[in-house]
Structure formats: structure tokens, C-alpha cells
Amino acid sequence: MAHEEKDGYVPSEVEEKWQRLWDERGTNTFTAEELESADDPYYNLMMFPYPSAEGLHVGNIYAFTGADVHGRYHRLRGRTVFEPMGFDAFGIHSENFALKIGTHPMDLIPSNVSNFTRQLRRIGGMFDWNHSVDTTHPSYYKWTQWIFLQLFKAGLAERKEAPVNWCPPCMTVLANEQVVAGTCERCDAPVEQRRLAQWFFKITQYAQRLLDNLETIDWSSTTLKAQSNWLGRSTGAELHFPVVDREGEDTGDVVEVYTTRPDTVFGATYIVLSPEHPLVESVTDDGLRAPVYAYVDVATKKDLIARQKTDKSKTGVPTGGYCRNPATGELIPIWVADYVLMEYGTGAIMAVPGHDARDFEFAQQFDLPIRRVVAGPGENPDTPLPEAYVGPGALVNSGRFDGTDVSKSVDTVTAWASEEGWGEAKVNFRLHDWCISRQRYWGPPIPIIHCDNCGSVGVPESDLPVVLPRVEDFRPDDSGISPLARVEEWYKTTCPECGGAARRETDVSDTFLDSSWYFLRYPSADVDDAPFDSERTRRWLPVDTYIGGNEHAVLHLLYSRFITMVLKDLGHIDFEEPYDVFRAHGLIIRDGAKMSKSKGNVIVPDPIIEEFGADAFRTYLMFLGPFEEGGDYRAGGIQGPHGFLHRLWDSAVSASDEAADPDVERKVHQTIGQVTEQLPELGYNTSIAAMMECLNAIRSGGRTARRAEIEPLVVMIAPFAPHLAEELWERLGHEGSIFDGTNWPEFDADKAVESTVEIAVQVNGKRRGSIEVAADASEDVVVGAARADENVARHLADVEERRVIFVPGRLVNFVVG
């Protein structure tokens, strides 16, 4: 039920009225001409939602409101703010839901989108609905396919057979970024490794640049850190260990190892190959083939969680083969063990059990020699090691390098290895190439045609889009083959190059490719003949501020940076970082716990909006905690902002025309100063608190507000409660929208200064009183007044004063002995 109060403020009516007027007047939308000629453009972006059947949840509304407040603030300051919204509607989530309820995604998505659109309007976002995108629309994914082709032509998209992450319940491969601790990020099932031919984007070629540029962008530090952790740069060396036969002669094979501690090579007492390593077969002794192959077989079939568990004891088998340690000349055995991963480095390590915890554990288990080659200060080089030593010290048992400090030894030994021709410095990244093919239905078909004569051929751009056909049986299966492979009339085609019979690629692309470029599309959403109009792109991009969740720190935010870099390198755009500023918002929890359907503590926004209005809901969400840290949603909490907005209304509609009271005016200017400083930094909760305090001062003792006092508050609340502000602005006698023109109140520091200040008086650091003095009072006057305070005087009697500390405008502290 809507609140009907005697002050006449009925949120639902006010909100309906202004939402209608915004639509009618085009307050929030741009025409093509406006986009192309905007003076002071500000691109305010937020992460577009996946349109679920459940509708907007509180987390969406929280994020969008926080971003909308930001956009509206800049608009009130006179910027031309473009704030688009769209739908990320391809992907497994939609497809699975459609399967579950027995409908088709092509029917499901439009109704979800229209429900989302309704809700997004209802919460009062300043969205430009003329420039919305839906990633599932052919007019959008035509260009997603175009982007694929650009990478393909540039040699950055490659189809190769490789071990990939296979999620059995989802029946598709996953990108590395979608595997969390060995499980699928969507369904939590253990991920398996499968060898399949897949399309990869060579994001690893951009690893160094993706890392370096982190220095140049203004992002939340948590997000920057997450990205650099994900990129995982490490420096070390690749060393070559020749394989030898029984007689100690080189066989010609060489085991390449990657190590971050080449300086410990004198302590390398064995070699470990990962079970997938190509040399396993050739180094294995004939007599040991059975156990080695059995081990490899078991290890490669393990799922990722089982394989990557660190708390289990290590397993492995000797191959019977040997390498020569190039530093010592010794022959050292080659083992196969699954604690070495094929995906990282070279898939082989030199084991230095003395100085690596994992190697130490393995060596103990299999009774392999442990040799100390680093000794800490004062340590005897020959004492046995109780555990791997990784601390500071100097090399020992390392021939000519004995005594070299570990701070220099990596470089020194690497230089030697390099001179001798058995190693070189090497930088490694944890980042893998981006696997973008999905053996599912609900995505953009990858625009490739396979021809027996010509190989993989890109679909000519003039033939785009490759339309996703409506297929009633779109269930995935466990074969690793896409549902589209069952649609012969769709995949049978001719080769664009030789005209011979050919077959379309039947995999679709990862959803994250859809979202990797949507911010480029928004300004050009109404353009048919290009993915992004170059004039509009120049004017609006890169994005000024992007606000979103940190759950995308290494998925969407990394992929979109990569795609942007590629488009720059290919000459399509002239910037390489898509978002100048990124801010991660916090999460809303409920009564101290994460919201989840299973806990039954999910907040359903619609009834709250119906009861209190979008303005009160928005204001409450922004008030309940620091936006960048999130907050705890409590059912009664909305009462505070709700009452505040009603009192603001009441004071505004009954305001008198008298000149502002000087004391109140001072408070108003202090508030303007504070809010103007905090709002652009996303200090929403404290801005609202300051405005509440100000209104309390205006209304103190039941006082009638004066226009000049209340009007600045009406403008400053507008980002949070836009409908209320519009209505009050109109009732205060203004024409048009409060958001047109530059209506933000001007801060006047002179009007904010206090004539008197309260000074705390301490004796030995303990507060003994406080005094009120003129703001410009001299030290002598203040200290005199402090001494005169009755309680202070008592504490100063009978003691010796040693020092007086005076902090202007703050305190006086008498230090006594």
C-alpha cells in the first residue's frame, strides 16, 4: 500500500509522473545528433545485467543506483552524461533456465528483457533507452562475430587441440577464468581435463601489456591487485637438462625446465616431468613402461580438484631415465609426478628439495637426495635440512658461486648458464590463452567455415551475421560436440574460398566475448553499418567511470581490456584502455549473512518500492554503508531515509520567501562543501548523513524553512531521489527538469566559516573541559580562557606546568608534572 500523508507526498504518484515526463521529453535519451555534438561528454557506465527470469535483485539495484547517483551528480554539474543500459542475455545461464522450465531461450529472453526494462525504469535510472543493446540480437552479435574475424585475420584466434577444462554437468568447456579452485564457477562441479580442438584467443601475447597498463589506470586497488595476481608474472630462467643414456651419453633429447631459482641449480638432484609431458615416453626405461604408463593414465584422468589438492601426499614414479645436471655434471634421475602441471612453464621442473617445500616433501617420500645450496647467516653448510630453506643467505656447495648472496645469485647464475649455453632468463605468466569455444547452443556461432581444401576459413564480413538458427532440441550432450552439429541444413555450406562443400563451425563463442566490447557499441547502438561509429567513439570513449562488481575483476574486466588493445593495434580505435576509472562496489548482505535463495533471506525489491517508493529505496541503499564496501540490509532501516525525504518535502513545499537565517545558511554551506567533496568520490552514506544533519538544523524546533535554505538541499538530494527532487524543483517555481542546466549549488567557503569554535582543554592529554572562543582568537587568549575554566583550574592547582600544546581551532593541552 502507498503511504498517504497529510503533507501530500505520495511517492508512487510523484515517481510515475516524472518517469512519464522523462520519457515524453526525452530527458535521458540522446538523438544521433546530440551524441555527435555533445560538448562536455561524460560516459557513465555500469555493468549490464543478465536478464534472469526472477527479475532485478537487490544487488543489481544497489550497483545501478550507485552508478546512477554518480551520473546524475555529474549531470547536475553541467556535464553531458551518457548512461546506457543493456542486456547480457546469451550464455549458459539463460540456456539452462530455458531447459529447466521447458521453454526456448528465444522466447524466454524477450519476456525477461521486457520485465527488466520495466523494473529499471521503475527505480528511476537515467538510462538512455535509445541506445540499449541486447547481445542476443543479430544486430549486436553480427559485430561480435566481426570482432572474432578481426582476431582471426590478425592471427590472434587459433584452433588447436589442447587439454581444456570440461565441466560434466554443463557439458561444455570452460575458460580458465571460469574454473574456481578446480570447480566450475557456475555449477561447482569438479572440472575435468579433456583434450579437444578449441578456439583460443592469444591473450598471453598481451600479458605484459595488460600488466604494465595497470599502472596507468585509476581503478579500485582490490581490482588491480586481482588482475595482477591473475596475470601472475614471475621471473626466472629456462634451463636445459640434456637427457643421457645408460652410458652417460647425450641422447639428443633435452628437458627444458622453468625455475624462479636458477641459482639453486647445484642443488637440483632430480627432474620431474608432468604426466602429460611429451618426453615421458622417450625417457622411460623399457622395464618401467608398465608402471609409468599406469601412473600417467591415472593422473591424467583425475579431475582438477583431485589433481590440485595440496594436502594429499605426493605421488610419482621413476622413469629409469637420467639427465645431466649442467651445473654439476652429475646424472640425476627423471621422475614423473602429477604435482608438476603441464600448463605452467615448460611442464617440467628441476627439483631442488633443499630449497623448495614441494620438492622436499617429494624427496623425503621417495628417498631422493636433498642437498643444501643456500645457507643462512652463520649456518653450517653441511647440516642436514629439517625442511626446505627459502630464507636469505648465500650460496654454498655451488662451486665457483659459493658465497654469492641470494639477492644477486639469480642474475649471476643465469648469466653463467647463458654464457655456457644451457639456459636463459625467462619471464613467465600464469595467464593462459582464452578458450572461447563453447559446445552449447545459446551463443553467437563462431563465424568460421571448415573446408577440406582450404582449412578454417573466416566467413566473409559481408555474410555476417551468421544467424543462430531456431533449434527446438538445443540440449547439450557429453560428446564435446555442439548441438548445432545436429543441424545438417545449417552447418552444410560451401567454402567462401574454393566454393567446394564445407561445414560451418558448430561451436558458439563464450558469453564473455559478447560483453568484452558492449561499451563500444552503446553510443553506436543505432548504427547499422559499423560496430562503432568512429566519430562517436572518438567523442565518448574511453569510458569516464565504470562502476561494477569485483566478481568480474579477472573475467570481463580482463577480457575487455584485451579486446580493446587488439582493436587499437588493428587500427579500429585510438585508445587501448577501455575504462579510465573503475570502482568496485561492495556487496549487500542481509542481517550479517550473504543473501541466497537457499537461506531464504533474499530481499525482493518490488514490494519495498511499492510501499516506500524508488526514491526512499535508493536513498536507503546508498545510506546503509560505504558504497565501495557494501552494507548490511536491515528491514526497518529504510524508515530513516523515508522520514527524511518526507520532512524534506514538507519543508520545501511550505518554505517561506524570507532571506536565509545566517546560522542556518552557514550550516547549508558547510553541507554543500561536504557533499560536493564526498559525492564524486562515492561517499554516499556520509553525504546523505550531512544532508540529514542540515535538514535537522533547518527544521530545529519545528522551524519553517526558507527557500534559500532548502533549495540547495533539493538539488543535492536529486542524485539519490531524482523524482522527489524534480517535483520539488517544479513546486519551487522552476521550469523544466532539475537535471537540465547547471543547478548544483555553488560552495562559498566564506559563508561556511564559523565565527566561534569550541576548543577542547586537556590536562596531560585528558579532556577536562571545553571552551568557546572566537575563531580567530590568539593563542594567548585561548590559553587564558582555558586556564579560567573551573574544572581545568582545579587540575592545574598544586602541579607544575611544564608545557602548553596549542592546536588552533582544536585543543589546548597543559602538560604538568
Added chain:
RNA sequence: GCCGGGGUGGUGAAAUCGGUAAACACAGGGGACUUAAAAUCCCCCGGGCUUCGGCCCUUGCGGGUUCAAGUCCCGCCCCCGGCACCA
């Protein structure tokens, strides 16, 4: 294990170039107005003691620096997030 962020009243939280801890709200208590309710306005609201003047304690724990520490330094504990058999 490594790297971030955090720990403050009954509750959500303010205050960090060191300077009156708890602003602003929620919940709770009392009062004014009202036939009543709502709305509005006023007062109380970290703990203990009090001769009602004040006094003592209090920002996860233990030390330290300082006239002065929620804030800085050292050593711990706990929570949240990122990375993780990554060589």
C-alpha cells in the same frame, strides 16, 4: 603459504597529514501535541562509580613511540576477498 581489505555502542556506521571516539540513522526508553493513532517536535540511550561538581574504563589482543594513538611502529588473533603443488 603469498598478496589485498577489514575488526569501533544493542544494530548499520562516523571520525585515520595523530588532536573532544561514537556524527547520521535503526532499534529501545521518556515527554509535548492529539479523543486516539499517524505525522511532527523535545529529551535519554558504550560500561562502571558519583558527594551530581565530576572521576575511572572503553575502538580484536599484547607491547612501544608521543604532551596526545581508533589513527603511527613491533608481535599476535579473527573475519572477508584474490592467487595457490604456478616450480
